[in-house]
Amino acid sequence: NAGVTQTPKFQVLKTGQSMTLQCAQDMNHEYMSWYRQDPGMGLRLIHYSVGAGITDQGEVPNGYNVSRSTTEDFPLRLLSAAPSQTSVYFCASSYSHKNWFFGPGTRLTVL
Amino acid sequence: TQLLEQSPQFLSIQEGENLTVYCNSSSVFSSLQWYRQEPGEGPVLLVTVVTGGEVKKLKRLTFQFGDARKDSSLHITAAQPGDTGLYLCHGSSNTGKLIFGQGTTLQVKP
Numbered sequence: 632n633a634g635v636t637q638t639p640k641f642q643v644l645k646t647g648q649s650m651t652l653q654c655a656q657d658m659n660h661e662y663m664s665w666y667r668q669d670p671g672m673g674l675r676l677i678h679y680s681v682g683a684g685i686t687d688q689g690e691v692p693n694g695y696n697v698s699r700s701t702t703e704d705f706p707l708r709l710l711s712a713a714p715s716q717t718s719v720y721f722c723a724s725s726y727s728h729k730n731w732f733f734g735p736g737t738r739l740t741v742l
Numbered sequence: 743t744q745l746l747e748q749s750p751q752f753l754s755i756q757e758g759e760n761l762t763v764y765c766n767s768s769s770v771f772s773s774l775q776w777y778r779q780e781p782g783e784g785p786v787l788l789v790t791v792v793t794g795g796e797v798k799k800l801k802r803l804t805f806q807f808g809d810a811r812k813d814s815s816l817h818i819t820a821a822q823p824g825d826t827g828l829y830l831c832h833g834s835s836n837t838g839k840l841i842f843g844q845g846t847t848l849q850v851k852p
Binding site for chain 1: 790
């Protein structure tokens with residue numbers, strides 16, 4: 632099993648550009664989530680999903696969209712990138728809401 | 743808003759010393775997890791505690807869940823340089839909300 636995979640690993644955007652961070656898992660987990668990690672602020676939940684077709688907002692959802700059309704994939708869309716969205720983004724999946732498996736992260740810089 | 747407060751935020755110790763990291767909240771959690779994250783990688787699950795008062799051991803690491811399920815601690819005995827990393831606690835509430843503490847950065851010097 633590949634576990635949780637994220638692409639790309641690194642990305643540089645200009646302010647106003649849009650892009651999609653990809654996340655996929657091959658463990659047949661129902662739960663998936665997106666976090667951003669900033670120095671001194673830990674991991675903050677952006678959006679999460681408890682199954683295909685079901686998504687909900689986390690702590691910091693503004694500027695991000697998600698969809699969950701399949702169990703395996705949970706892409707995160709940045710609509711109009713801003714420098715405040717410079718961060719490391721982690722996708723995670725779980726068979727319950729407890730034990731989460733994390734991807735390797737996407738390091739995003741918005742200029 | 744449910745919050746998880748970790749202390750200390752930073753810890754730098756010599757190899758062989760013992761240490762304890764705390765994770766506290768005013769809210770009750772159905773379970774609490776501890777993760778360890780190394781630079782450039784995602785967090786990796788160490789343990790899950792579910793029952794109030796529960797104690798779990800993982801080699802030199804001892805995890806305890808508070809009786810009221812509002813707090814937890816991680817104790818490391820005879821720390822080694824390989825223990826260096828960011829330690830994160832994560833609470834799961836019955837409403838499904840997921841909350842991470844801000845983390846404790848541990849540096850163990852040889």
